[in-house]
Amino acid sequence: xxxxxxxxxxxxxxxxxxxxxxxxxxxxxxxxxxxxxxxxxxxxxxxxxxxxxxxxxxxxxxxxxxxxxxxxxxxxxxxxxxxxxxxxxxxxxxxxxxxxxxxxxxxxxxxxxxxxxxxxxxxxxxxxxxxxxxxxxxxxxxxxxxxxxxxxxxxxxxxxxxxx
Numbered sequence: 330x331x332x333x334x335x336x337x338x339x340x341x342x343x344x345x346x347x348x349x350x351x352x353x354x355x356x357x358x359x360x361x362x363x364x365x366x367x368x369x370x371x372x373x374x375x376x377x378x379x380x381x382x383x384x385x386x387x388x389x390x391x392x393x394x395x396x397x398x399x400x401x402x403x404x405x406x407x408x409x410x411x412x413x414x415x416x417x418x419x420x421x422x423x424x425x426x427x428x429x430x431x432x433x434x435x436x437x438x439x440x441x442x443x444x445x446x447x448x449x450x451x452x453x454x455x456x457x458x459x460x461x462x463x464x465x466x467x468x469x470x471x472x473x474x475x476x477x478x479x480x481x482x483x484x485x486x487x488x489x490x491x492x493x
Contacts, residue, residue: 337372350376353443355406357425358413362444370427370443377445381424384414416447 339346353373357363365373380398387393391411398407417424428442 337368339369339372351401351403354380354401355403357443357445358402358406358410361447362442364430364440364442367427367429367439367441370441373443374425374427377425377443378422381410381414381417382422384410385417389414420446 339349341349349369350373353363353365353369354377357373357377380401383397384394387397394411394414395407398410402410423446425443425445428444430440430442432438433440
């Protein structure tokens, strides 16, 4: 029975699961946005909130942040977090958001974007991502197709003039 057992297992043993989540968290802090499966994104969201809260409670003391988060993040992610910790001062929680995308074509896995909420820089947030998703589905017209449409319109108008 699964009493009092929380968290997702991802079909991995504990050490592999911990390494996977740590690498996802490091990548999220470094890049600000990652694309992964929905389950991994949801699990990482709760962990990134805890990590940023720990860093905020260190009151800007760099060594204390390093001591608290040393085993959980890569060195590069730690330095980036120390530099960017001021961005999250206005929030108490909810530092990341999960945006669901369409399933992956190869195996139909549910895909999601996990991104850090950055109020100062990205005010368009979800709307911007939804606009990107919509534009992915529509094929773009090439210059040649636009030119051929224009020349057809010109020919039609010429034909009408000549027939009169």
